[in-house]
Structure formats: structure tokens, C-alpha cells
Amino acid sequence: GAVVSQHPSWVICKSGTSVKIECRSLDFQATTMFWYRQFPKQSLMLMATSNEGSKATYEQGVEKDKFLINHASLTLSTLTVTSAHPEDSSFYICSAKGSQGKNSPLHFGNGTRLTVT
Amino acid sequence: AQTVTQSQPEMSVQEAETVTLSCTYDTSESNYYLFWYKQPPSRQMILVIRQEAYKQQNATENRFSVNFQKAAKSFSLKISDSQLGDTAMYFCAFMKHVGNAGNMLTFGGGTRLMVKP
Numbered sequence: 001g002a003v004v005s006q007h008p009s010w011v012i013c014k015s016g017t018s019v020k021i022e023c024r025s026l027d028f029q030a031t032t033m034f035w036y037r038q039f040p041k042q043s044l045m046l047m048a049t050s051n052e053g054s055k056a057t058y059e060q061g062v063e064k065d066k067f068l069i070n071h072a073s074l075t076l077s078t079l080t081v082t083s084a085h086p087e088d089s090s091f092y093i094c095s096a097k098g099s100q101g102k103n104s105p106l107h108f109g110n111g112t113r114l115t116v117t
Numbered sequence: 118a119q120t121v122t123q124s125q126p127e128m129s130v131q132e133a134e135t136v137t138l139s140c141t142y143d144t145s146e147s148n149y150y151l152f153w154y155k156q157p158p159s160r161q162m163i164l165v166i167r168q169e170a171y172k173q174q175n176a177t178e179n180r181f182s183v184n185f186q187k188a189a190k191s192f193s194l195k196i197s198d199s200q201l202g203d204t205a206m207y208f209c210a211f212m213k214h215v216g217n218a219g220n221m222l223t224f225g226g227g228t229r230l231m232v233k234p
Contacts, residue, residue, distance in 0.1 A: 042227075043224045043226045044162075044208070046222070046223070049221055091160060093162065105164060106164075106222065108162035111161070
């Protein structure tokens with residue numbers, strides 16, 4: 001079945017540094033990928049929609065200059081958390097829609113736990 | 118905008134018994150999909166069951182079934198013969214249908230289910 005690989009699975013960084021998270025579709029092409037954020041014991045909140053070859057669409061309240069999204073190929077989207085702060089510590093999950101048309105399921109990555117110290 | 122509400126933050130059930138998780142949603146769309154996802158401690162998002170709004174027949178997947186009431190905008194999940202491995206967070210999710218590109222999921226707040234031996 002289709003697999004979405006997310007890397008790294010966890011990362012610890014210092015305040016002020018930037019962290020890049022990768023989301024890859026391993027055996028299918030994904031023109032659209034989605035980035036979610038999940039705080040402990042809470043639900044997944046959509047941050048942005050990543051579109052291959054064009055600018056990402058950000059949800060209200062999400063700073064596009066802080067959470068940089070690049071979707072340069074049909075199999076890779078990256079989320080870069082710039083100038084990270086402790087409040088950015090969270091679980092980030094990507095998902096991608098399969099390439100089998102409108103009934104294609106969404107496939108999720110395993111998530112990245114970010115801790116900013 | 119769509120909203121998804123799960124009114125039960127936590128539930129428990131004895132092994133082998135049946136439990137029903139509630140979900141209601143609000144939308145002005147007529148064509149959409151509804152999902153139940155399971156998130157075990159590993160944080161991996163696992164699709165449990167999916168319902169297409171234009172289908173009147175309730176979806177079933179082995180021990181999992183839904184009660185989809187479109188007019189009432191209700192989408193409950195029934196787990197029969199509960200197993201210890203069913204212990205997880207369960208998220209109800211909504212996705213409006215937008216051509217082949219699909220759309221993002223809107224998640225409910227989640228229900229933490231514990232299956233007791």
C-alpha cells in the first residue's frame with residue numbers, strides 16, 4: 001500500500017534555530033500534501049496545504065514566514081520551522097492524498113515530535 | 118467552514134463488549150466524506166472506516182460500523198467485541214469533496230477509548 005515517510009521522527013533544537021521536517025510519498029505521486037499540528041492530548045489542526053509547484057495555502061493564524069513550506073517535487077514536501085521557540089514544541093504530522101483519483105485515501109506520515117529548548 | 122464535534126472526551130469499555138463513540142458535524146456542503154481515525158500511543162493515524170455522504174448505507178469494516186444520519190449530521194462509530202488493541206484516541210473527521218485533488222480533513226476533538234480486560 002501507499003506509504004508516507006516523515007523524517008525525522010523526533011528532533012530537539014535550541015531556541016532561535018530552524019528545523020526542517022520532510023514528508024515523502026514513497027510509492028505514489030502527491031500533488032497535494034497537508035501539514036497538521038497536534039498539541040498533547042489535543043486534536044490535529046491543519047496548518048497548511050502544500051501544493052506541488054506553487055505556494056502553500058496557510059490556515060488562518062498560521063505564520064507563513066515562520067512555517068516555511070516547500071513542495072518542489074511530486075514526492076516531497078518540507079516544513080521548516082524558523083527561529084523556533086519553546087511554544088513551537090508540538091507533534092507535526094503530514095498527509096498526502098493518493099493518486100488513484102477522487103476516491104484515493106489520505107495517507108499519514110508517522111509524525112515528528114519537535115522539542116524546542 | 119466545517120466543524121466536527123466529539124462530545125465524549127473519554128470512554129471505557131470492557132473487553133468483548135460494544136461501545137459507541139459519538140460525532141456530530143456542521144456543514145453546508147452536500148457532497149462530502151466522513152472518517153473515523155484511530156491514533157494509538159505510537160501516534161500513527163490509522164483509518165478505521167470511511168463513509169461517503171451520498172451513500173445511504175452505513176459503512177462497516179469487520180467489528181467497526183457507523184450510524185450515519187445525514188439529516189441530523191451525526192456519524193457515530195460502533196465497535197463490537199472490543200479488544201485491548203482498540204485502546205486509542207479516536208478522531209472523527211470531515212472532508213468535503215473537491216474533484217480529484219481532494220481536500221484537507223477537519224478533525225473533531227477526539228475521544229480517548231480505553232478497553233479494560
